[in-house]
Amino acid sequence: MATRPIGTSVVRAINARAAFRLLLDQGPLSRPEIASALAVSKPTASHLLAQLRESSLIRSIGNRDGGIGRAAELFSVDGGVAHAAAVDVTPERIAAVVVDLTGARVGEYVLPTSDQAAPDPGAQVLAVLQGACDGTDVEPAGLQRVVVGIQGAIDPTCDRLRFAAHLPGWQDAALTSTLQDAIGTTVDIENDVNLVTIAEHARGAAVDHDSFAELWVSDGIGLGLMFGGRMLRGRTGGAGEISDLPLPGAPVPPDENEHGASGMQALAGAPALGRVLAERGFDGATPADAMRAAASSDSPDAETALDEIARRLALGLSAVVAIIDPDVFVLAGDISVAGGERLRGLVERHLHSTVVARPPVLLSELVDEPVLAGAAHMALTAVQDDLLRTITGGQRTSTAEAASGSSPGTGAAAD
Secondary structure, three states: OOOOOOOHHHHHHHHHHHHHHHHHHHOOEEHHHHHHHHOOOHHHHHHHHHHHHHOOOEEEEEEOOOOOOOOOEEEEEOHHHOEEEEEEEOOOEEEEEEEEOOOOEEEEEEEEOOOOOOOOHHHHHHHHHHHHHOOOOOOHHHOOEEEEEEOOEEEOOOOEEEOOOOOOOOOOOOHHHHHHHHHOOOEEEEEHHHHHHHHHHHHOOOOOOOOEEEEEEOOOEEEEEEEOOEEOOOOOOOOOOOOOOOOOOOOOOOOOOOOOOOHHHHHHOHHHHHHHHHHOOOOOOOHHHHHHHHHOOOOHHHHHHHHHHHHHHHHHHHHHHHHOOOOOEEEEOHHHHHHHHHHHHHHHHHHHOOOOOOOOEEEOOOOOOHHHHHHHHHHHHHHHHHHHHOEOOOOEOOHHHHHHOOOOOOOOOOO
16 A cells, blocks of 8 residues: 655654654754754755744754854753652652743642551642742642652552552552542652652662663662553552562561561561671661761671671572563662772672573663652653644644644644
8 A cells, every 4th residue: 555645744743753852852052053963954954843832842042152153052941841750759848849831849848747647648648739839820729740659659540559558548549530630630640669769760879771770778668660661550550569588598478577578578678678687797877878887888797697698689680681671780779879899899709600591781880869850751751742743844733733633734624
């Protein structure tokens, strides 16, 4: 069957979207730079820029100084066109940041929650978003997307939070709908370790890897799995919940240790690793502090403690290799980061002595607020994609029209 010709309006839409994406990713840029990057003529680049300006998506920010000849006019995405928010929920507090379309942070707020006896998730998230929006030109209901990171996993079959007994009040059915009704905008709920994995892929140690596993070692143990640039969540959202993974030497359900843990959590969670470090003389306000002290010590006791911790972590990773065979592992979480390169090397050595595949083990490059970073990236990507769909060959349509496929200029007929 013959292929229908692509109309000029479709080509214009493709070029306009490419120009907008280019400015999102690399802006600000001049007209010649856009023409060169898209392999189009300068008049065509001028037309694309005029179209995007008429749609109020971009703006001129002046001329570039320092060159020979006439200074080139620079164009940038107008960040105020849309806003998104990231929320990080823990038992102690809820933190939120608001970002504009370019990813610039325009507001933030932290709401302590540990003293609230009967939490109302909708009211809490609305309160923290209102705090983050104070001083900006946007209200919570005006946010185009909110992504909530949480220490659990949403079961998409019933919209209920699982693996989160430590968050009372958050287990009711229809949690996503509850938050959307309270805030008045689109909300996505995502596992916190999955969000760290997304951030690691966007700007961390896994930026060059589309298929990898991120091991989170902190108070709890978690695993993020990305394949082909997409998160693996599983049918009920439980992919990567390896805290109860049966391991030699660890209790199995329904047996538990004194901390109520079994499996890998009992062997390599913060309480267990803290005991290993304390037995060798390394103690601190937190297990991460004790790990930091051991990692900076050259004593035989430090080497013994770190080697034992690395052995335990590698034991869990070996089971993942046998089933998933990822390209690389990334160690994240405050305990892993505190152990640094020294712990990473020991984990890799123990893992490679156990499995045939021998994937490299990397250390996370995320410094501050990795859950919020991943949530902001996920929210902003969705907002940007929605806006890209509104750009047609002649004008910008509404998001609703673009979603319905009824926008002008998207058909195959020529102008």
